[in-house]
Amino acid sequence: MFKKIYYRYLQSLLIFSIVVTVLYITLRYFVPDIVSHNLHFLIVIFVLVTAVTHYVVVRTDVERMEYRADPELSKEEQMKGIAAIERKFITRYMLVLVVKILSFLVFIALYAYFNKGDAMRFMLNFMVIYLLYSVFEIIYIKKPVTGKIKQNKK
Numbered sequence: 001m002f003k004k005i006y007y008r009y010l011q012s013l014l015i016f017s018i019v020v021t022v023l024y025i026t027l028r029y030f031v032p033d034i035v036s037h038n039l040h041f042l043i044v045i046f047v048l049v050t051a052v053t054h055y056v057v058v059r060t061d062v063e064r065m066e067y068r069a070d071p072e073l074s075k076e077e078q079m080k081g082i083a084a085i086e087r088k089f090i091t092r093y094m095l096v097l098v099v100k101i102l103s104f105l106v107f108i109a110l111y112a113y114f115n116k117g118d119a120m121r122f123m124l125n126f127m128v129i130y131l132l133y134s135v136f137e138i139i140y141i142k143k144p145v146t147g148k149i150k151q152n153k154k
Helices: 002-030 039-065 075-114 119-142 146-153
Strands: none
């Protein structure tokens, strides 16, 4: 189940990244003053980081989706098991998010230090790309995938 969910995510991520790249090329052609010269590297970095972070998050989410109540346990014990899985998912998601944001801040600071002339344009482009990929990630995480996987098995 995990492989199907993750591969479907990678396909969607690549399609989304192609759309963002086409948008980047179009903007670069029509309005070159607002697009950083190194934005194509930024898109590659976002694809890699998003794929890795989603891998970590989906591992826990699959545990959550595959949880089956043990009829031998009381309702309270079952609820404790569910709550433990939920806490693990939330903790892992928040940890991944914090590490990703801190890594991106270090990346932006280093880029700004070494490329002072392009720093402001790069930071603005970075914010737009970060927003686009964050919205994509949130929509994909919120989207229910269990029904689609079960339908494909039939």
